[in-house]
Amino acid sequence: MEYKLLTQQDIAGRWQLTVRAVENCRKAGIITAVKGVPGIRFNLQQIEELEGTKLERFSPIERKKLEREIEALKQKIATYEDVRAIILSASTKMINL
Known part of the structure; x- marks a missing residue:
């Protein structure tokens, strides 16, 4: 799965907003910056979820x-269950002898 980070400028262009409006969204808690990376970056998956984009965990080929x-x-599993039943039946017969 691709893990991509977006800048405030990326989101501003994507949402057709100003960078200041994106900053306001971040300060209001609407979008959350990724911690532990330099600068202010946002997870693409979170942004897509906010946009209402349906997310697929796997590509159609992987799925x-x-x-x-x-x-x-x-x-x-079905084969192993059949073998287990045969073994159980045989062992029960051996015990009853």
Whole structure:
């Protein structure tokens, strides 16, 4: 996942505001600057959330790959459950002898 930081100037251009208006938004707590980095920077994901942009954690390709992996794991689990049932049945028969 891409992690991009924006400056106040970036946001001002993006929102068609002045830098002062962006500063006022920051001071009012509407947007929060990232701590631990030099200067005043904002997380792109937070800005997109404020804009109402739908965020996807994974790209469509990554999502499809993960869905296939999940399906393969479900099949493995089903196989292991079948094997476990066979072993349990056989061990029960051995104990009852």
